Amino acid sequence: MSNSKRRVLFYVQHLLGIGHLARASRIADAVVEAGFAVTLVTGGTPVKGFPGAGVNHVQLPTVLAATGFSGLVDSEGVPVDAAFEQKRTAVLLETFHTVQPDVVIIEAFPFGRRQVRFELLPLLDTIKATTPKPLLLSSVRDILQENRKPGRDQETADLVLSHFDGVLVHGDPNFVKLEETFPLAASIRDRIYYTGLVAAPKPAPTDDQFDIVVSAGGGAVGAALIDAALEAQAILGEDDRWCLITGPNLPQADYDRFSAMAPDAVTLYRFRPDFPALLPGAKLSISQAGYNTVCDLLRAKCPALLVPFAAGGETEQTVRAQKLEALGLAKVILEDGIKGAAMAEAITAAKALQFPENLTVSLNGASETARLITELLDQRPS
Numbered sequence: 001m002s003n004s005k006r007r008v009l010f011y012v013q014h015l016l017g018i019g020h021l022a023r024a025s026r027i028a029d030a031v032v033e034a035g036f037a038v039t040l041v042t043g044g045t046p047v048k049g050f051p052g053a054g055v056n057h058v059q060l061p062t063v064l065a066a067t068g069f070s071g072l073v074d075s076e077g078v079p080v081d082a083a084f085e086q087k088r089t090a091v092l093l094e095t096f097h098t099v100q101p102d103v104v105i106i107e108a109f110p111f112g113r114r115q116v117r118f119e120l121l122p123l124l125d126t127i128k129a130t131t132p133k134p135l136l137l138s139s140v141r142d143i144l145q146e147n148r149k150p151g152r153d154q155e156t157a158d159l160v161l162s163h164f165d166g167v168l169v170h171g172d173p174n175f176v177k178l179e180e181t182f183p184l185a186a187s188i189r190d191r192i193y194y195t196g197l198v199a200a201p202k203p204a205p206t207d208d209q210f211d212i213v214v215s216a217g218g219g220a221v222g223a224a225l226i227d228a229a230l231e232a233q234a235i236l237g238e239d240d241r242w243c244l245i246t247g248p249n250l251p252q253a254d255y256d257r258f259s260a261m262a263p264d265a266v267t268l269y270r271f272r273p274d275f276p277a278l279l280p281g282a283k284l285s286i287s288q289a290g291y292n293t294v295c296d297l298l299r300a301k302c303p304a305l306l307v308p309f310a311a312g313g314e315t316e317q318t319v320r321a322q323k324l325e326a327l328g329l330a331k332v333i334l335e336d337g338i339k340g341a342a343m344a345e346a347i348t349a350a351k352a353l354q355f356p357e358n359l360t361v362s363l364n365g366a367s368e369t370a371r372l373i374t375e376l377l378d379q380r381p382s
Contacts, residue, residue: 006377007037009101010139011092011123013108013116014044015065015072017217019292023170023198024107025051027139030366034374039099041092043116045075058095060088063116072115089119093126103135103373105168110159111140111182124163135165135376139369141291142171142197143323144181146315157184166191166376168369170198170291172362176323181316195369196362199295203277210267211240212347213278213302214286215293216247217309222288223254224338225307229286230261231340232347242266243278276300284351286343289321289332297329298361303353304330305346307338329355 008031012024021042028038032054040051043060051057061084062075072080096104104127107113109120127136138160160167169178173194179185185192214229216222226246233242244262246255248271255270262268272278279285279300287293289308297304306324308317324330331350333342362368 006035006103007039007099007101008103008105008373009039009041009096009099009134010105011041011043011107011109011120013042013063013113015063015113015115017290018047018050019290020107021047021050022292023141024139025055026198026200026366027105027170027369028052028055030370031373034367034370036103036370036373039095039101041095043088058091060091063088065115085118088116089122092119092123096123096126101134102377103137105137105139105373107139109138110156110164111138111144124159128163135373135380136163137373137376138164138167140167140169140178141316142169142176142178143291143316143319144178146181153182153184156182157187160188160191164191166193166372168372169194170196170365170369172196175361176319181319193372195372196365197291197295197298198365198369199299199363200276200292202299203274203280205280206274206277208243208274208278209241209281210243210278211283212242212286213245213275213282213284214242215245215275215288216250217288217290217293222247222250224335225286225288226250226254226258228338228340228343230258230266232344233263233266235340235344236347240265240283243269243272245269245272245275247271284347286347289317289324291320294320294324295363297324298359299363301355301357301359303350303355305343305350306330306332307335308332310335327356327359328353329359 010028012020014020028040029052032038039056041058043063045062046059063072063080066073074080127134169192178192216225226244242265244266259268276296279296279302282302285297285302286305289306306321308321310318321332325332331346333346
């Protein structure tokens with residue numbers, strides 16, 4: 001069978017930021033480039049530019065995380081009820097029957113996204129009952145949010161063993177292994193496939209040059225980071241040129257306050273689509289430690305000061321930041337009570353870091369995912 005006739009159904013649900021959607025879209029683009037027909041099913045707030053051209057797109061009725069991830073709400077902030085869940089489930093199953101995929105990829109689940117199991121468990125049952133059964137793969141980042149509820153890891157492993165043909169781990173085992181954040185990885189070892197990190201391609205050069213690049217992700221929780229960075233810049237009083245990217249979701253009142261505070265050496269932006277292109281020429285990046293940001297830092301070989309997002313018991317960014325610090329690629333400062341004086345001290349230490357030239361962390365996760373899917377399909381009995 002030629003790749004041109006192979007169909008992939010790829011499900012991704014982003015609830016807060018767009019990191020999951022960005023990673024899934026990069027993978028979808030690579031799978032299309034490998035000759036597959038890809039349908040990306042998304043269930044979060046639509047984001048301009050995602051998915052890319054050449055990818056079929058089905059948008060489910062939008063759900064978002066309620067405050068504190070206590071549940072799901074619709075696009076108007078109304079808690080999701082059973083009728084809403086049934087509507088989404090019907091659209092998802094109808095899409096599956098229409099596409100008739102050779103491969104189904106589910107992002108995060110069953111390792112995460114339990115909030116949408118109301119539609120994913122029926123999808124798993126439908127896939128199992130289909131003849132011929134499509135290849136079913138889970139797509140997960142390298143570091144998982146660590147479960148705090150007893151029995152959750154066993155439930156996850158049981159779902160993998162009863163339904164999934166493989167788990168695509170988008171990381172490099174030389175950097176971090178799945179068992180470091182999923183204690184039962186040994187029980188599913190024969191289904192784990194490492195792809196390398198799903199990094200964006202090397203960015204085109206930019207004319208703008210800054211010594212210190214500060215970014216606050218989407219900006220919804222970035223005000224403290226920007227505040228501390230401005231205080232640190234005033235304390236250091238050096239000739240470095242600073243770029244502060246607040247994120248599009250920073251409240252306008254905060255943005256106006258920062259604009260009034262910023263001295264001539266600091267240029268403030270809400271958003272820079274060329275953010276990755278600013279890193280190769282910078283002395284230092286100051287940011288959170290999300291998956292995509294760290295991929296950009298590794299691609300650019302840019303030393304970093306990381307302020308991992310840890311609110312609400314989140315552990316993933318802290319683990320990633322500590323991994324980079326252990327490799328001598330970053331300094332870490334905790335976001336809890338972050339102040340300018342502590343950041344100024346950390347900046348001085350981070351600027352002294354030397355990025356090792358011989359670092360070998362695979363960043364070709366998107367193309368490797370496409371290669372693995374092809375290989376796994378080719379190995380199936382006809």
